[in-house]
Amino acid sequence: MPLPELELIRRIRRAANQGARNPGVGIGDDCAILPVPRGHELLVTTDFSLDGVHFRRDWHPPDSIGHRCLARGLSDIAAMGGTPHSAFLSLALPADLPQRWVDDFLRGFLKLAKQYKVQLGGGDTAQSPAGVLADIIVVGSVPTGKAILRCGARPGDLIYVTGTLGASVATLQELRRGKKFWPVTQPRHFYPDPRLTVGRYLREHKLATAMIDTSDGLSTDLRHVCDESRVGATVEAAALPHTQADASLQFALHGGEDYELLFTAPPDKRIPKSIDGVPLTHIGAITRARQIKLKSPEGSSQPLLPGGWQHFA
C-alpha cells in the first residue's frame, strides 16, 4: 500500500470519527465489526458511482458526487423499509486529483451520513486507472421478516410514488445542453434526499405490499416490481407528479436517479397525503394481466415499455 493511500485512509478515518456514535473497530483493521440489533435481519446493498457513467466531474461539484454516492445506497435501504447503520466506501482516485477535491467529496458524503446517523465503517482505497471510481456499500437492518420486498404486489393493489418524478433527468438534460447550475437550486439532481423516513413509516404501519426506489426510472422500476410479483399494472399519465415546468411526461416516465419510492398498497389501506413532508401520490393500480399500460387523460391506453436510465453514456 503506497504511502499516499495510508494518508487518505488517515484522512477518511479522521473525518469519519468526527461525530461518530461508536468509533469502535472499523477503518484500520482487516474488517469492520458491527453489532446487529436483536430480532433484526441485515440489509446489504452495493452501488457503483463511476466517473463519466454516474457523474461527470465537469458537471457535478465534488460534494454533490459524495452526497449522491451515499444517497444511492441509502435509497436502497429505504426501499426495504430499513434503517441504515454503516457505510463502506471503496474509492479509487487518479494520481493527479487535488486533495481539495477529495476533502469536498468526503464533506458531501459525511454530511449526508451524519443526517441519517450512518457511520463510515471502512472501505478500500486504490489508485485509479481512469477517473474517480467509487463503490458504496450500505449495511442496515430491519426487524426479521418485515422487509418490504419487490415481490409482494397483488392484483387490485394501488400504486403510489413519493415526491415528484423526472426532476433529476430534467436537470441532466440541461447539463447536457451546456447549462450551468448553482447546484443547490436543483437539489433532486445534485443532493437527492433518500426517503428513509417514508420507507420506515410504511413498514412500521404495514401499509405497503411491495416497494422499490426509482433509481432507474418509473417505467423500468415498475417493471421490476411487476416481474418479481408476477402481475401487471396500469399507470394514469395524468396522475404522475411532475411539478417542474421543464420535466415533461417522458422524463417522469423514464427518467432515473430520482430516488423516490414506488410502492403498492391494498385499496382498503388509508395512505396519508404526505409523510415527513414528502407528498404521496396515487398513480395507478396493479392488474392480474401481466402487462404494464399507460392510460392517457382521454382514456386510451398503450403499453409502457421500460425506457430506463442511460446515465451519461
Added chain:
Amino acid sequence: MPLPELELIRRIRRAANQGARNPGVGIGDDCAILPVPRGHELLVTTDFSLDGVHFRRDWHPPDSIGHRCLARGLSDIAAMGGTPHSAFLSLALPADLPQRWVDDFLRGFLKLAKQYKVQLGGGDTAQSPAGVLADIIVVGSVPTGKAILRCGARPGDLIYVTGTLGASVATLQELRRGKKFWPVTQPRHFYPDPRLTVGRYLREHKLATAMIDTSDGLSTDLRHVCDESRVGATVEAAALPHTQADASLQFALHGGEDYELLFTAPPDKRIPKSIDGVPLTHIGAITRARQIKLKSPEGSSQPLLPGGWQHFA
C-alpha cells in the same frame, strides 16, 4: 439500467443460485437480506480489483482474476478469525468484453465461493469507463467480542506466519519480464488460498493476540500490527519461510498479495507446526521499543522499513 446489464444480472443470479444454501432474497431486490447467527458480530470488508492496478488481462486468465477478487475479501475475514457467509460483487465491464470472459471470471469466483460455502448475495453492474473494475464485499461473522484484531500484540509475544512469503510477487516479477506461465503451476499468485481454516483455529483455541493478512507485504503488514498495538518487533531474516528458489529475501520481506496470515502469540502458547496442512513458522518477537528490526543470520540488525506493495504500477 440498459438491457445488457439486466442480462448480466440474470447470468450472475443463475450462476449464484447453483448450489446456494439458501437462495433467499438477494440479487434482484434493492438489498440482500441476511440472517445473523445469534451471539455473533458481523464482519464486513471491501476490496477493489482494478484492471491494470491489481491484475492485467494480458497476464491473468479471467478465472484467476475472479478467484483473486474473492480471495482478497475472504483473506480479510480469515485475518479476524471469522467465518465468511456472503459475498457481494460490483462489476463494471467494458462494452466490448466478450461474454466468454465474464463467464470464466464468474466460474473462478464461484468455484472459490463454493469451496468456502460463501453465497453470492448481490452486487451492482455498470458499464466501465476503463477496463474491468470489480469491488468485492464479503460479509462474515465471529462470536461477539472474539475477533482477532491488529491491536492485541504485547511485548514478548512471538511472531508467526503461515505458509511461505514472496511467492506471489516472484511470479509477478517473471510476468513483468514477459515470461508466460501455466497458471496452475503458480497457485500462490494465480489462485491464492485464503487461510480461513487456520484463522478460525487460532481464534477457537485462543492462540493469537493479534492477526493480519499479508496482502501488502510482511514489512508493511507487520508495521500495521505494531502501529495499532503500539509496540515494535524483531524479525529473524534466516527464519523467513520462502521455499521457492526464485523468491529472494526481498520478495519475502516486501512482496504483497501472498494472503498468508501474520499473527502474534504469547511465548507460553504451544503453536502447532501446521494447521490444516499449512505450515506455521516462528519468525520473530514483539518488543517494547517501537521500532521494527531485521536481524541477519550473523546477529547484526537493521531497521525494517515498509517496502509495500506497488501492484502493477
